[in-house]
Amino acid sequence: MTTPPPKDDHDEAGLRVSPPPASAAGVPGVLHGVKAVLEQAGVRRGVTTLRLVNQQRGFDCPGCAWPEPGKPHLAEFCENGAKAVAEETTIRRVDAAFFAAHPVAELSERSDHWLGQQGRLTEPMLRDTGDTHYRPVSWDRALDIIATELRGLASPDDAVFYTSGRTSNEAAFLYQLFARTLGTNNLPDCSNMCHESSGAALTETLGVGKGSVSITDITDHADLIVVVGQNPGTNHPRMLTALEQAKRRGARIVAINPLPEAGLHTFKNPQTVRGVVGKGTLLSDLYLQVRLGGDLAFFQAVNRLLTDAGAVDHAFIDEFTTGYDDAVAAWQKIDWDDVATATGLTREALEAFVAEVRQAQSIIVCWAMGLTQHKKAVPTIREIVNFLLLRGNVGRPGAGACPVRGHSNVQGDRTMGIWEKPPAAFLDALEAEFGITAPRRPGHDTVDTIRAMRDGKVAVFMAMGGNFASATPDSDLTAAALQSVPLTVHVSTKLNKSHALAGRRSIILPCLGRTERDVQAGGEQFVTVEDSMSAVHASRGTLRPASDQLRSEVAIVCGLASRVFGDDGASAVPWGSFAADYSAVRARIARVVPGFSDYEAKVAVPGGFVLPHPPRDSRSFPTASGKAQFSVNELEVLRVPPGRLILQTVRSHDQFNTTIYGLDDRYRGIRDGRRVVFVNPADLVELGIDDGAMVDLVSEWHDGDRRAPSFRVVSYPTAPGCAAAYFPETNVLVPLDHTAEISNTPASKSVIIRLEPASA
Ligand SMILES: Nc1nc2c(c(=O)[nH]1)N[C@H]1C(S)=C(S)[C@@H](COP(=O)(O)OP(=O)(O)OC[C@H]3O[C@@H](n4cnc5c(=O)[nH]c(N)nc54)[C@H](O)[C@@H]3O)O[C@H]1N2
Ligand SMILES: Nc1nc2c(c(=O)[nH]1)N[C@H]1C(S)=C(S)[C@@H](COP(=O)(O)OP(=O)(O)OC[C@H]3O[C@@H](n4cnc5c(=O)[nH]c(N)nc54)[C@H](O)[C@@H]3O)O[C@H]1N2
Ligand SMILES: [Mo]
Numbered sequence: 001m002t003t004p005p006p007k008d009d010h011d012e013a014g015l016r017v018s019p020p021p022a023s024a025a026g027v028p029g030v031l032h033g034v035k036a037v038l039e040q041a042g043v044r045r046g047v048t049t050l051r052l053v054n055q056q057r058g059f060d061c062p063g064c065a066w067p068e069p070g071k072p073h074l075a076e077f078c079e080n081g082a083k084a085v086a087e088e089t090t091i092r093r094v095d096a097a098f099f100a101a102h103p104v105a106e107l108s109e110r111s112d113h114w115l116g117q118q119g120r121l122t123e124p125m126l127r128d129t130g131d132t133h134y135r136p137v138s139w140d141r142a143l144d145i146i147a148t149e150l151r152g153l154a155s156p157d158d159a160v161f162y163t164s165g166r167t168s169n170e171a172a173f174l175y176q177l178f179a180r181t182l183g184t185n186n187l188p189d190c191s192n193m194c195h196e197s198s199g200a201a202l203t204e205t206l207g208v209g210k211g212s213v214s215i216t217d218i219t220d221h222a223d224l225i226v227v228v229g230q231n232p233g234t235n236h237p238r239m240l241t242a243l244e245q246a247k248r249r250g251a252r253i254v255a256i257n258p259l260p261e262a263g264l265h266t267f268k269n270p271q272t273v274r275g276v277v278g279k280g281t282l283l284s285d286l287y288l289q290v291r292l293g294g295d296l297a298f299f300q301a302v303n304r305l306l307t308d309a310g311a312v313d314h315a316f317i318d319e320f321t322t323g324y325d326d327a328v329a330a331w332q333k334i335d336w337d338d339v340a341t342a343t344g345l346t347r348e349a350l351e352a353f354v355a356e357v358r359q360a361q362s363i364i365v366c367w368a369m370g371l372t373q374h375k376k377a378v379p380t381i382r383e384i385v386n387f388l389l390l391r392g393n394v395g396r397p398g399a400g401a402c403p404v405r406g407h408s409n410v411q412g413d414r415t416m417g418i419w420e421k422p423p424a425a426f427l428d429a430l431e432a433e434f435g436i437t438a439p440r441r442p443g444h445d446t447v448d449t450i451r452a453m454r455d456g457k458v459a460v461f462m463a464m465g466g467n468f469a470s471a472t473p474d475s476d477l478t479a480a481a482l483q484s485v486p487l488t489v490h491v492s493t494k495l496n497k498s499h500a501l502a503g504r505r506s507i508i509l510p511c512l513g514r515t516e517r518d519v520q521a522g523g524e525q526f527v528t529v530e531d532s533m534s535a536v537h538a539s540r541g542t543l544r545p546a547s548d549q550l551r552s553e554v555a556i557v558c559g560l561a562s563r564v565f566g567d568d569g570a571s572a573v574p575w576g577s578f579a580a581d582y583s584a585v586r587a588r589i590a591r592v593v594p595g596f597s598d599y600e601a602k603v604a605v606p607g608g609f610v611l612p613h614p615p616r617d618s619r620s621f622p623t624a625s626g627k628a629q630f631s632v633n634e635l636e637v638l639r640v641p642p643g644r645l646i647l648q649t650v651r652s653h654d655q656f657n658t659t660i661y662g663l664d665d666r667y668r669g670i671r672d673g674r675r676v677v678f679v680n681p682a683d684l685v686e687l688g689i690d691d692g693a694m695v696d697l698v699s700e701w702h703d704g705d706r707r708a709p710s711f712r713v714v715s716y717p718t719a720p721g722c723a724a725a726y727f728p729e730t731n732v733l734v735p736l737d738h739t740a741e742i743s744n745t746p747a748s749k750s751v752i753i754r755l756e757p758a759s760a
Helices: 024-040 043-052 079-089 096-100 111-119 140-152 169-182 195-205 215-221 237-248 273-277 295-308 314-320 325-331 336-343 347-359 376-392 409-416 424-434 446-454 475-483 553-565 576-582 582-592 599-604 614-617 681-689 729-734
Strands: 023-024 125-127 157-161 225-228 254-258 266-267 287-288 363-367 400-401 461-462 487-492 507-512 517-520 522-526 529-531 535-537 646-651 678-679 694-701 704-715 721-726 751-757
Touching: 023 043, 024 043, 024 079, 024 409, 043 079, 096 553, 125 140, 125 694, 140 461, 140 507, 140 553, 157 446, 169 409, 169 424, 169 461, 169 529, 169 553, 169 582, 195 225, 195 400, 225 237, 225 347, 237 254, 266 400, 266 576, 287 347, 295 325, 295 336, 295 376, 314 376, 336 347, 363 376, 376 400, 409 529, 424 582, 446 475, 475 729, 517 721, 535 599, 535 646, 553 576, 576 582, 646 729, 678 681, 681 704, 704 729, 721 729, 729 751
Parallel strands: 023 266, 157 461, 225 254, 225 363, 254 287, 363 400, 461 487, 487 507, 646 721, 678 704
Antiparallel strands: 125 507, 517 522, 529 535, 646 751, 678 721, 694 704, 694 751
16 A cells, blocks of 8 residues: 655656635545555554544644644544654655665755655764765764764854754753753754744734634634734644634634635535535635735734724723834824835725724734745734734734744744743743753854854754755755754754755764654653644654654753763753653753643643733733833835846645645645746736746845746736745745844745746
8 A cells, every 4th residue: 555755856847737726625635635644654554643643642743833622523633734644654764775875965966855755764874074975873873973072162152953843842941951051042943934023023012922812712702813924724724624613603704815825715624514515614704915025014004094993992002002102103104105015905905804803803813924934024913913902902812913833843842942042031940940051142043053154153063853954045055054064963753955965974863753652761751742822732652663773852862961961960960860751851841931830730631731821811911011012113115126026935735844745736726846936927928928938036136146947937816026936946046134124034935036038
């Protein structure tokens, strides 16, 4: 039943384009997902695994961070969750023989799709300076090499410790403790490229950098749910189930997006009879096709119209907020021509939205990368907070801010201290608990890490998961920077581009995934994770590990730390005991991280517990002023030179970030290829380019052009002037310095490009 990995890299000759489907999911969705698991894992392993996804006794889906409902459905996973599971439970293996057969130079030419399809990593590998191939290395020797390098650093700040968002709370806590015991805050993470802008805006305005709603606020209470800059049909499919529930009890939904994404229109819930045989549920009541980067102007205009109409909650504003008068004064200065240019929307469209708002007692705004990856991302999200505050939509049922997180534990990792700019109180608590001296200098975030590598200032780069080389901007520059680092270390489950574009000396440490049984000296272990709505719960793997040489992330960190600092007796931190029994780690988390008291008891309860969130729980706002903060945000209209387009880089339906499951994007009508660029038909006419033509994408920046060759043009109903193409292929176009103000997140949703006839 299982199929072997592909021999050759895919060529795009078979690419087919058809009109996008009218609805999302339904039975085909689930079948696609289940097929993926059975092909890679086989029937028995596959079925056992799927039965345990997101169940209270099973493991947390390694896909997205959307929360589980209180009583999970018997099949509480989605097509894309099933594909994420298939990637991990595959029976294909990347072993020593594989590395002997494939020189690193060859691997670096392969696509992330091909690399990922080869299977699970099985044993530690080392490519020594000057070697052409990776060779097996023992765990002891691999950890000794890393420890020796770390002990010999001129400064602890010459080391960088990256984290992707799948790492458990326990591993994340120990990893940051290790970095800080060493003496550095160089803890960049995928969040720097993801919801950093949300965290920055929410911390400043509400006092907590996380979402302020729970799942029942969506399913049971909200009157209006605004989904802006997010494609849940692909990236958070289980969110559609929640939206459908809301819809069935009469909630209204507005979608704001340059692309008419399939999931936002009609949803066929495969877990209901209606969704299997019926027409499905029409989700959006109103669709606003905003121009890329137009949301700041949009919400400013809406806020102006609401204040003009007096449709605001003065009692809430007086009691709980500050800065209202300044914000009103700023809205009075709005230039309506700028609003029209920035948003691409008519006055009638704005009024239609305002009418929805005025009818709604309680409103939730959900968003994801469509807002966070723009130059003005932070001001845009602050403006959305203004919008919520105007009508008291924070801290009551059915109302609030809902940044929908990406990786399944990206929020938990940050809670555990994976952060290059840790709050002083967190460091104080670490010092008190462990008797270490925590570094106070801010560390490098992801973009600054690349700059430091480029400038020869990084001696050791370690990655706890992720695919740094492919996920980050300016691919050519980043690859050269990474390859210049003396030692890189990747703790990974699957082969990816970062292993091929690694440092002068490079180590791969293969680790257990979420689905696998984790047995340590103290017996079988479980880990804990936090979802997008601050709910923390246990996750237990049950499958036999892909290889008996795999180690858990916790064991890897503790093994390395023992070598650098000495074991239990010698070091202030009992690394050995932590590795043996993760409850010892949770006991320390309970004492260091606010909200985690009684951690062990609380995660023993099925479903776990929800972390405190003062704005949500009691309308108290731990900001500088002690109040929720209105803000004044300066508008900058994105003006594009003639003949140019704004390019956003998005996910297809068949990928998880840089993990490419397959080559289809069913909901956008693409089959068997990824090198496509979606362009509005009117733009094609104006540019004199035919639908189906082959072009190079050329991005323009003050230091010169960047080129991504050979894309097929697809005429598509995206907003005029706004093109779209998939990452990671297009990361080569995103200039390293093109980042969001304040958050420093790569602005990968607004890259100015021109289309040139294909050069190859
Ligand atoms: N299957 C699957 N699930 C995933 C992932 C995956 O790759 N695959 N990735 C995970 C991760 S890490 C994350 S962060 C999330 C990402 O989830 P999303 O943010 O949904 O992912 P993107 O594909 O980046 O889609 C961005 C959406 O915003 C819209 N958009 C872009 N620019 C603008 C704008 O200026 N204004 C507005 N209003 N809309 C805009 C785009 O048209 C698109 O619909 O998903 C998580 N879940
Ligand atoms: N142009 C452009 N670039 C983007 C984005 C975009 O929208 N446009 N989105 C950005 C966003 S939102 C994000 S979050 C980043 C993602 O950046 P990353 O998190 O760095 O990338 P991923 O592709 O999620 O990482 C996949 C790799 O993680 C490893 N892995 C999987 N599971 C585990 C595990 O359990 N443990 C360990 N140790 N390793 C594991 C596997 O080896 C796999 O190859 O990309 C960003 N890059
Ligand atoms: Mo993300």
